[in-house]
Amino acid sequence: MARVIVVGAGLGGLSAAARLGALGHQVTVLEQAEQIGGKLGLLRREGFGFDTGPSLLTLPAVYRDLFLKTGQPLEDVLALVPLDPACHYRFPGGLEWDMPGSGPAGVSRAWAEALGPRAGQDWAAFHRRAAGIWDLTRDPFLESPLDGMRTLLGLARNPADIRTVAPWLSLRGLGRQYLQAPEQRMFLDRYATYTGSDPRRAPAALATVPFVEHAFGSWYVPGGLWQLGAAVADRATSHGVKILTSSPVEQVIASPQVEGVRLESGETLPADVVVSGVEAAHLYRDLLPGAEGKGGRRALAKASPSLSGFVMLLALRGRTPGLRHHTVLFPTDYDAEFDHVFGTGKQAGKPSPVPDPTVYISAPDDPALRPDDDHEAWFVLVNAPRHAPDAGMDWDAPGLAESYAHKILGRMAERGLDVRDRLLWNEIRTPADLERNTRSTGGAIYGSSSNGARSAFLRPANRSPVPGLFLVGGSSHPGGGLPLVGLSAAIVADLIGPA
Incomplete structure (x- = not known):
């Protein structure tokens, strides 16, 4: 039996913890936030509920495998509902199209x-x-x-x-x-x-x-997709895994073999194995600032960071006729969007908020996420450049978030979804907020992007150069998104093996 510490209670860390607990290891999960889930979060306010991260599950076989190998089948724990149509698209030429499930x-x-x-x-x-x-x-x-x-x-x-x-x-x-x-x-x-x-x-x-x-297919969990993270956490604790929230890690101790972690409180916890579920850049830059993390930092410097997102959580009065679970409103110029987000083309070296962005709306018809049948809870997301004040993209600049939210609501109205007179309240979350909440660099949602033919080989490996240190989650191999995050946990559990 190995003493395993998992840093981060996002879905990758929790999935690895559940698998390793079922293999007989002594596992402790340390989460810096007050709640588990990482980017797979939940906000409740005044009877409204919002998934603040992923809003659908694809390739559910990954999580069926996790639950089968750790106990009861997934369907005994959570209800999975197929989405049909999966999404409604509105294109700049006027076409409206439902993607069937x-x-x-x-x-x-x-x-x-x-x-x-x-x-x-x-x-x-x-x-x-x-x-x-x-x-x-x-x-x-x-x-x-x-x-x-x-x-x-x-x-x-x-x-x-x-x-x-x-x-x-x-x-x-x-x-x-x-x-x-x-x-x-x-x-x-x-x-x-x-x-x-x-x-x-x-x-x-x-x-x-x-x-x-x-x-x-595309799948939804009634009550919110955040419940997937809660169910994985429950499965982990059923195997003796301890999950400690409000426990930020300051350093991974290695010389050169992993010896444990030091918390920001000063407490040191010994470990034979450390599994990092935090962004790889945070791990190698902040938690391994010495020679042990040098190779990881050098590799990440060659990779292109992923985009971030600007989010609005809209509490709305009334119902929208014909509203689908997901809606995408495309802009006239998609290339301009990518240039603004990544600082390329006419925006070379100058990333900035997209003037006319693609607007993604998640609005489940789910009674558990609204105060009554005469209201709607919308999660609205647009692609955004990372928070990088030193490079001129400061999402904390006074008034920027509010003015940009106003602009997006106007773009939605221009494309046929005007909800401004129905808005009860709007909670805004910028890339800077995402960075603070999850410690992802600049609020990059996926760590490294897949930009470039060699991108897959630049993504941090699951087995780090430090003996006893492993990586899971969206910023490590094989990448971001719920299916790949789950696969990373399966890979790490196989690398570590049974007790």
Whole structure:
């Protein structure tokens, strides 16, 4: 039995703790905040409830595996409800389109009905290519520890496989090979943002993101997706895991083998193994500031940070006819959005709030999240540059958050969703708030982005260079999003092994 300390009670840390507890280890989870969940949070106010992080679950098999290997099946603990339609999209040319939750054939039919038979055929062909990429990359890139460039060289033994994955091609480039309609190309581009990335630079392998969503469905947990984190925490404690909140870690002690952690209170806790569920940049910069973290800092310096998000939690009076669970309102110029977020193109070196952003709205028709049937709780998110005062992007600048929120509400009105006269209150959360709440650098949602052909190999490995130190969560391999976070925990549990 190893003494294991998990730093951070986000879903990655909690999932690793549950798996390691079930394997017989003595596990303690240390969380700096007052509540668990990390980015998978909940806000309740005046009868309204909001998921403050992810609002849907894809690839639920990852969490079914977690619960089966630690006790009762997932469905015995949580209700999973499929979303159909999964999302409503409004495009700048006027097209409104519901993405069905009825599988890949249903998505192709929906495109054909909206844009004609060619669009349906194009999407079906694209989905077949994405399925091929998924089959080739799932095991070596998602379910196994990354073995550097040797992982890619393993594919190179078969030229047909390397052509399928096309590591030299961007997601946008792949879309242009298959999709003629601008609405379909814009729709595909958005999937790069699921990893905090720019579709012009993210690899074609991200075609697996829409493949997973369409092949395995989009799922919701009545009462809020935050309950997934609570259920994983309950499973962990059932195996003897201790979860301590309001317990910020100041340092991981290693010389060179891991010896334990020191809390900000000054208390030192010994450990044989430390699993870090915090952002990798925070780990290597702040918790391992000495020589032990030098290699990690050097690797992260080569990676491109992910985008952040500007959030509004809207408490609304009245109901919206025909409102879907998810709605996406696209802008006229998507490239301008990515330039503002990443400081590229005309915004080179000058990231700034997007004047005309894509607006994402999560508004579950869930009685548990509103005071009564005559109200709605909306989570509104737009892509945003990270908080970086030294680089000129200061989200704490007086009046900036309020004026930007006002602008977004105006953009929503221009695109057919004017809720300004129904607004009871609005709670704003900026990238600076996200940084303070989760200690993610600049509020980067996913740590490193997937920008660049080598991005997967720049993401911090699950086994660190420090003996006994492992990484889980969205900023480590295999990446961000609920499915990949769960896979990172499974990889780490396998690396550590049974007691």
